[in-house]
Amino acid sequence: MAKVHVTTTVNSETVEFLCDPNQTLLDVLRDELGKTGTKEGCGTGDCGACSVTLDGRLVCSCLVLGVEAQGKAVGTVEGIANADGLHPIQQKFLENAALQCGICTPGLIVATKALLEKDPNPDEKTIRYWLAGNLCRCTGYDKIVRAVQDAAKDLAHPA
């Protein structure tokens, strides 16, 4: 199968890669670009561990083909912290002990960022329904929801 040349941006950096036409964006990120922060939990769009943004929209990268990234902007967990330090969402996940094993955490952080950009002040129900596509087996979600609430407050009124 001939590989396809794709030009895209990942976390605001221009990136070129060759991929198989049937290769998922998840596999491209992990296997071709070495960005292993995005995780695979199911490969069928059910667990959200591979959450990334595509032109700002939250998607499961296991359900997107690598070739579909052509000309688009991909956002992954690696792009959330910057040289100044952690993003408030990451900080609040840590402070609230909102992770145990940590495998779902990158997807949850990407999903939370997408939520708070869309709705800076979500109520608990909105948070729970927005994150319903991100499975966590360790925490029971309690501390995750609190971390998101805390992050929303922090972003609205930075300390």
Add this chain to the structure above:
Amino acid sequence: MAAQNEFKVIGTSPVRPDGVDKVTGRAEFAADQTMSNAVVGKVLRSPHAHANIKSIDLTDARALPGVYAVICGADFPEAGGGDIGGEGGGSLKDVAQNVMARGKALYHGHAVAAVAAASNEAADAALAAIKVEYEALPPVLDVVKAMEDDSPLLDDQCFTKNLPETPDKPSNIAAVMNLVRGDVDEGFAEADEIIEQEYKIPMAHQGYIEPHACCATINEEGKATVWCSTQGPFEFRQMTAGICGMKLSQVRIVSSEIGGGFGGKTVVYLEPVAVMLSKHAGRPVKMTMTREEVFRATGPTSGTVVRVKVGAKKDGTLTAATAWLAYEAGAFAGAPMGPGAMTILAPYKIDNFKISAFDVLVNKPKVAAYRAPGAPQSMHAMESALDDMARKLGMDPLDLRMVNAAEEGTTAPYGAKFPVIGLKACLEAAKKHPNYTKKLNDGVGRGVAVGFWFNVGGESSAEAHVNEDGSVTVLEANPDIGGSRASMCLMAAETLGVPYESVKTYIGDTETSGWTMVTGGSRVTFATGMAVVQACEDIIAQCKARAASTWGVDESMVEWRDGEAVPAPGANIDVEPLTLADIAGKSAKTGGPILGRAALNAQGAGPSFSVNIAEVEVDKETGRTELLGFTAVQDAGRAIHKAYVEGQLQGGAAQGIGWALNEEYIFNADGVMENAGFLDYRIPVASDLPMIDTVVIEVPNPSHPYGVRGVGETPIVAPLAAVSNAVADAVGFRIADLPLSPPKVLEAIDSRA
């Protein structure tokens, strides 16, 4: 309970030392590892639940381009007997045959061959080119029918263990266990009320989000290195070496970060296969399971049928109980029926009981440990029966439990005398909790249940290195699944009297750390924590000696206080205190680096009890249960990292709630699992759950320097019955079987309408 200021850092909730890596995507989990020159390993799995393997022809597959190795059971040495240590083992021979079938395929998805190839496509082509001739056999799928004399057999060499006389006929019943006390007939004769019921629960999976994965390489000297996601690197070394016919010293296991385990990563699946493929391929081999493979071919926990009869007097005193427990082992012996039998009555004083438990082979995946293995199923039965008993007696369900509650000195049904335990403290806390005392709205049901787990100790090693600036590096070998690095740092900081931030904990591998038992059994904070504390005490002893030599005084004149060597009370010496940094900075002149160490076999794990309160509403038109509230009360002994203890209670509750309401393996008549994915095997999502309230009781365990009991497993035990009892309260009758999925609840409601 501990006074507020008893400790400096224990009981606080600082950010974990591995936290930043885990929120930024830097942390390396099993599938994130690659090795230079690695090829792809994949497994061919049986399409039959039960079949003789007549022949396997690998010739065509081996001839394909890009294929480096093709192997099957015949390429592994004949595995010897002997048991595997740790929590998830059983017999090495069984694990070897589970890893790669020999002669018979025993469940749908059982590994029969494996390939290593240059790409996914080449590997898939090689799998397709393997020719296996099967003779299909009738699958054994029902645990009760499997026990009957005329059932087809999985293993004609399986003779029931623990019978009074050695049986002369093989059976699917691999083992029995009986626990008896007193005279049940007399006990039931004394009872004013009797409850008798059968409870069925299907297989359920741990559901960790990270699929099993590993990367293995074997060099020209025959030394294998395996990167993998494991709860027990040392047990994995033993199993991998044993199954591949290698010496222990020829296998190094390096545990990656682990994306959940809950008992399911205590046993090997891919690792020996990857090593053997690497040996044949002459290249590193990387293997990653799909989610479908995880469901079909790793170890869920037993489906069960439990029959309970319990009698009580009008005042609630339990007079007698019988229990009959049939546990599916899956394809090989090793169902957790023992702990099921030992826990079912553990919370109660009772003079007469007879408990019989059975480990039963069926053509389903070989079960593995799952958080308090065996207890949720058995205690669901008894805690449901006691709920019905309370209703029959017109008693408060917590009062019924309090009347019979075990306490210090009570002999547990499994023979041990309880040390100081917190069951009554948990019952009292639940009884006065606002979630229990508040008036419920119409149509809302409330249920309570008690949970119990033994907790274990066992062997652990730890080192603590003092760096030249006085910071401390702790090295231990328990993969950190839920924040245990932070707990180790807290205990080390408390012991040394230094700030939490100056201690960092790292997880070593099988060649950089001393032998340490699996992360499981709720043992890490207890046993490895004890080793870390002792390693720090070793540092203190050395620091006192260095201070004494610096001051030119006897060691008895030095005391360690708040992270400093100071003159002991009454020692009449005029010196400035020496901090850990002072001593470390000059260690070259006082004897060299300071390294504390401890290796121990921790005894005295503290039994842990819980009480859960569930609040539900049931939609009578759809049968859907909405969980409105959930409260987890549990005795932690001592909460080292408060937030992560709460997290264990909340996470265990969520798993138990999922088990109670939705999760089940659905097999068709051929023994094929029909819901092998997260869409259809539905674990709780954020919108399914409310906030989960926690009450952490602290009745310290005298066997641990800080009172730790261990908290990881007890939280999953009580939710099954608590939810079931709440549903019974809401709908007005008992639905004995789980899960209480909408179709089952609706059918039960409609059949009574």
